[in-house]
Amino acid sequence: xxxxxxxxxxxxxxxxxxxxxxxxxxxxxxxxxxxxxxxxxxxxxxxxxxxxxxxxxxxxxxxxxxxxxxxxxxxxxxxxxxxxxxxxxxxxxxxxxxxxxxxxxxxxxxxxxxxxxxxxxxxxxxxxxxxxxxxxxxxxxxxxxxxxxxxxxxxxxxxxxxxxxxxxxxxxxxxxxxxxxxxxxxxxxxxxxxxxxxxxxxxxxxxxxxxxxxxxxxxxxxxxxxxxxxxxxxxxxxxxxxxxxxxxxxxxxxxxxxxxxxxxxxxxxxxxxxxxxxxxxx
Amino acid sequence: xxxxxxxxxxxxxxxxxxxxxxxxxxxxxxxxxxxxxxxxxxxxxxxxxxxxxxxxxxxxxxxxxxxxxxxxxxxxxxxxxxxxxxxxxxxxxxxxxxxxxxxxxxxxxxxxxxxxxxxxxxxxxxxxxxxxxxxxxxxxxxxxxxxxxxxxxxxxxxxxxxxxxxxxxxxxxxxxxxxxxxxxxxxxxxxxxxxxxxxxxxxxxxxxxxxxxxxxxxxxxxxxxxxxxxxxxxxxxxxxxxxxxxxxxxxxxxxxxxxxxxxxxxxxxxxxxxxxxxxxxxxxxxxxxxxxxxxxxxxxxxxxxxxxxxxxxxxxxxxxxxxx
Numbered sequence: 001x002x003x004x005x006x007x008x009x010x011x012x013x014x015x016x017x018x019x020x021x022x023x024x025x026x027x028x029x030x031x032x033x034x035x036x037x038x039x040x041x042x043x044x045x046x047x048x049x050x051x052x053x054x055x056x057x058x059x060x061x062x063x064x065x066x067x068x069x070x071x072x073x074x075x076x077x078x079x080x081x082x083x084x085x086x087x088x089x090x091x092x093x094x095x096x097x098x099x100x101x102x103x104x105x106x107x108x109x110x111x112x113x114x115x116x117x118x119x120x121x122x123x124x125x126x127x128x129x130x131x132x133x134x135x136x137x138x139x140x141x142x143x144x145x146x147x148x149x150x151x152x153x154x155x156x157x158x159x160x161x162x163x164x165x166x167x168x169x170x171x172x173x174x175x176x177x178x179x180x181x182x183x184x185x186x187x188x189x190x191x192x193x194x195x196x197x198x199x200x201x202x203x204x205x206x207x208x209x210x211x212x213x214x215x216x217x218x219x220x221x222x223x224x225x226x227x228x229x230x231x232x233x234x235x236x237x238x239x240x241x242x243x244x245x246x247x248x249x250x251x252x253x254x255x256x257x258x259x260x261x262x263x264x265x266x267x268x269x270x271x272x273x274x275x276x277x278x279x280x281x282x
Numbered sequence: 283x284x285x286x287x288x289x290x291x292x293x294x295x296x297x298x299x300x301x302x303x304x305x306x307x308x309x310x311x312x313x314x315x316x317x318x319x320x321x322x323x324x325x326x327x328x329x330x331x332x333x334x335x336x337x338x339x340x341x342x343x344x345x346x347x348x349x350x351x352x353x354x355x356x357x358x359x360x361x362x363x364x365x366x367x368x369x370x371x372x373x374x375x376x377x378x379x380x381x382x383x384x385x386x387x388x389x390x391x392x393x394x395x396x397x398x399x400x401x402x403x404x405x406x407x408x409x410x411x412x413x414x415x416x417x418x419x420x421x422x423x424x425x426x427x428x429x430x431x432x433x434x435x436x437x438x439x440x441x442x443x444x445x446x447x448x449x450x451x452x453x454x455x456x457x458x459x460x461x462x463x464x465x466x467x468x469x470x471x472x473x474x475x476x477x478x479x480x481x482x483x484x485x486x487x488x489x490x491x492x493x494x495x496x497x498x499x500x501x502x503x504x505x506x507x508x509x510x511x512x513x514x515x516x517x518x519x520x521x522x523x524x525x526x527x528x529x530x531x532x533x534x535x536x537x538x539x540x541x542x543x544x545x546x547x548x549x550x551x552x553x554x555x556x557x558x559x560x561x562x563x564x565x566x567x568x569x570x571x572x573x574x575x576x577x578x579x580x581x582x583x584x585x586x587x588x589x590x591x592x593x594x595x596x597x598x599x600x601x602x603x604x605x606x
Contacts, residue, residue, distance in 0.1 A: 011499035015394055021386025022395070025475065026406045028468045032413065032421050039424075087317025094314065104318045106594060107325050113522065113590035114583070115529020117556045118328065121563065121579045125331040145324060152321060176303035178310030206414025209531040209556070213564045233416045237532060240420045248424070255417045266412045270405065 033259075040256025043249040048257070053219055053235070059246050063254055065221045069136070069230040070205065072223060073215060076140025077204055081147025082197055088148070089155025089193070094181060105156070108149035119146050120210035128214060136222075136229035139215025143204045150203060154196025158189040195269045202265035206258055208233035232258050328583065336580040339573035347577055353542040355562070360574035364542040366581070368459065368552035372534065373527035375463030375548070380471040381520055387471075388478035388516075389504060404479070411472035419536030422465045427537055430464070431456035435549055448546040457539035460548040465533045470523035477519030481512040481600045518596030525589045529582060531556040555582045 002010075047062050054061025088104065095101045123142035128134055162185050170180040186193070208231075211217070216228035217238060223229075232254055239251035339347060343360055350361025391404055435454035439445035485508050493507035494500075509516070539551020540561055555578050566572040 007499050007502065011501035014501040014504075018386045018390040018394060021383045022390045022403055025383050025387045025410075025471055026403060029406055029410050029413070031425075032417070035421060035425055036417070084317045084320050087314050088321055091314035091318035100315075100318065104321045106591075107321050109594045110587060110590045111321065111325060113525040113529075113586060113593070114328070115531065115556055115586055117529065117531040117559055118332070118579055118583050118586070121335075121559065121576060122328045122331050124563075125335050125576070126327075148324065149321060152318075176306050178306045181310065202412060206416065208414070208416045209560060212560055216564065233414060233532075236420060237416050237536075240416070240423055240536060251420055255420050258414055259417055262412055262414060263409065266409060 036252065036256050036259060039249075039252040043253040044256060048250075048253050052221060053250070054246075056244050057246065059249070061250065063230075063232065063235055063250065063257075065218065066230040066232045066235040066254070067257070068223065069215070069218070070232040072136055072225075072229060073140045073143055073211070073231055074201055074205055076137065076225070077143035077147050078197075078201065080141065080144025081151055081200065081204075085148045085151025085200070086155050086193060086197075088152040089159065090181065090186065092152065092156040093159035093185075104152075108152045111149035112153065115209070116146060116207050117209040117212075120212055120214060123210065124213045133226075134214060134216035134228040136215055136225045136227065139211045139229065139231065140225075142210035142214045143207060146204055146207065146210065147200045150200040151197060154199060155193050158192030158196055159185060161192065162188045191272060195272045198265050199269045202262045202269075205265075206233055206262055208237050332576055332580045332583055336573060336577035339570060339577040340580075342570065343574065343577075347574065348581070351542070351544055353558075355566075355568075355571055358568070358570055360571070360577075362555065362558065362574070362578050362581070364544050365553045365555045365558040365578060367544050368462075368538065369528055369554040369556070369582070371548075372459055372462040372466055372538065372552070372554055373524055375459065376466030376470050376527045377520060377524055379463065379467035380474055380523060383467075384471045384474035384519075384523070385478050385516065387475045388482055391475075391479050392482040393500075393504060393508070407472050407475050409472075410468065411476070415469070415530060415532040416536075418465055418469060418533035422461060422533055422537040426464060427456040427461050430454070430458070430461055435460070439549075449548055452545075452547045452549050454549050455539065455551060457537055457551050458549050459538065459545075459552045462534045462538040462552070462554070463548070465537055466527040466530055469530060469533065470527045473526050474519045474523040477522055477597055478512070478516045481515030481519070481597070482508060484515070484600060485511045512600060514596045515600030518593045518600070521589055521593035521596065525586050525593060528589065529556055529586050531560050535560045555579075 047060060049062060049067060050064055051060070051062035052064055053066075088108075092101050092105055119142050123138050123145065127138035127141050166188060167180055167185055170184040171177070175184070211231050211234050215231055215234065217234040218228045218230040220230075236251050236254040236258065239247040239254070242248070339360065347360055347362055348366060349363060350359070351363040351367075352359045352361045353364065354360075387403070387407055391400055395403065431454050435450075435458075438450050439454070444450035489507050489511055490503055493503040498506065534554050535557035538554060538557055540553055540557060541551040542553050542558075543550070545552070559575050559579055559582075562571070563575050566575055
């Protein structure tokens with residue numbers, strides 16, 4: 001038999017280990033952020049946002065084309081992912097326990113875990129191979145397909161928070177089901193649904209793998225949906241694995257911009273969901 | 283709930299007839315159902331598209347695509363065994379590093395953390411999942427890999443004398459299976475810890491109180507009363523992290539070294555299925571090469587599909603019993 005003292009000693013040290021785990025788990029994020037800010041801020045300037053990529057060996061230059069390209073890709077993705085995702089989310093919350101709803105819920109979760117590169121080759125076989133060339137449309141399509149399951153699940157979560165009594169009150173007043181759903185239930189949860197959409201945008205904004213063989217990237221200015229288009233993550237990747245110090249510096253600056261976008265959206269979403277829905281989501 | 287709109291019935295002059303109501307409901311139902319059906323349609327479309335593209339390679343190369351380790355594009359030989367090996371080893375390594383940390387954080391957050399620390403730490407760990415993969419890769423190339431090459435690898439090999447084992451032997455290049463494993467561990471950690479925290483918090487209070495009342499120390503309470511209760515959910519979380527690690531592409535491609543060889547040493551460069559596709563797909567000119575890469579994609583798709591499905595099922599088993 002272990003003595004009481006030994007048991008308490010073991011307990012104390014195991015608890016200490018969980019404290020250590022908390023420190024170790026938060027360390028990488030802080031290290032990465034610190035390094036990004038130090039390296040990125042050095043090469044970040046106004047011209048980064050307004051200029052085109054410079055040739056090798058020249059300092060300066062920017063990623064204007066990649067920033068615009070990313071915005072275009074996100075817009076295409078939203079045009080595909082948001083309506084379908086929100087519609088599916090509404091379906092899941094209306095028909096909570098129908099067999100179809102349960103399998104859709106399950107498959108959304110499974111799709112969410114699908115490697116983004118698989119989504120990339122899927123979009124390639126569907127949108128690039130038949131037409132014979134890479135395009136912004138294909139890249140946006142790949143990102144849009146990734147958004148659908150994300151938005152579906154967050155929309156459903158947000159609609160679930162709306163009290164049943166609200167729905168019942170509207171129905172009792174003679175509202176048809178569809179108006180009850182749209183102008184009472186969905187409207188109540190609108191801020192939450194918008195937040196979910198933002199989180200999905202933050203998630204796909206940084207995706208690189210699905211764009212590798214769809215949007216491909218472009219060193220030049222292009223806003224055509226039928227042409228290959230530049231994107232911030234693709235540009236960071238290309239510069240990071242290049243052999244030039246100037247390009248490495250640009251990669252750091254690009255990464256700082258990208259992570260700022262993602263973190264600001266994540267923080268905003270956190271604040272909104274907390275203030276709107278009382279209890280913190282954890 | 284300030285955003286609740288007051289139902290504007292009194293101003294709604296135009297009354298809907300029963301008939302119109304029924305039509306509206308019908309249309310609404312059809313539209314939302316159609317949206318919902320897109321999700322299963324997407325899964326089926328992905329499966330069909332990828333397997334159709336992979337078919338020529340499967341029929342021509344047969345089993346050799348998974349058993350052979352000879353990947354020679356010019357000679358038309360495509361054996362993806364090194365990539366499959368690399369995917370499994372790097373993911374396993376990631377889980378070995380990430381699991382204890384993630385469960386430790388989850389226990390800390392659900393049991394011991396002071397209330398004021400719970401939110402910030404939980405948020406910081408969650409944010410790890412929001413960092414784009416290419417940013418991890420960039421950090422990996424310029425910070426992690428040099429650190430491993432100059433400090434960690436020599437330390438493991440020479441100071442701890444692990445160089446005698448095949449796993450830690452050979453020259454320290456930097457880009458390596460070890461680098462990929464460490465990056466993947468950081469990336470899988472938030473998924474494992476988020477799910478673990480969720481299921482730990484779903485464990486009823488009475489379970490803890492009963493253990494304490496029987497004289498258990500706080501650690502014994504966790505070990506004997508809380509963890510067994512949440513076990514299948516935690517395993518689900520680990521499998522979710524595994525799913526992430528298996529399919530992770532950019533960060534791994536940037537630090538693993540991309541060499542199609544099977545080596546026992548974690549210091550040696552390797553390849554994963556995802557990085558193989560990422561590296562070669564846009565340059566694949568021959569049909570067989572393209573098809574072989576699609577076949578690798580198909581294998582990856584099936585593996586991650588199974589891992590994710592099992593993970594979700596396990597997590598549901600636990601969270602289903604929660605107060606509904």
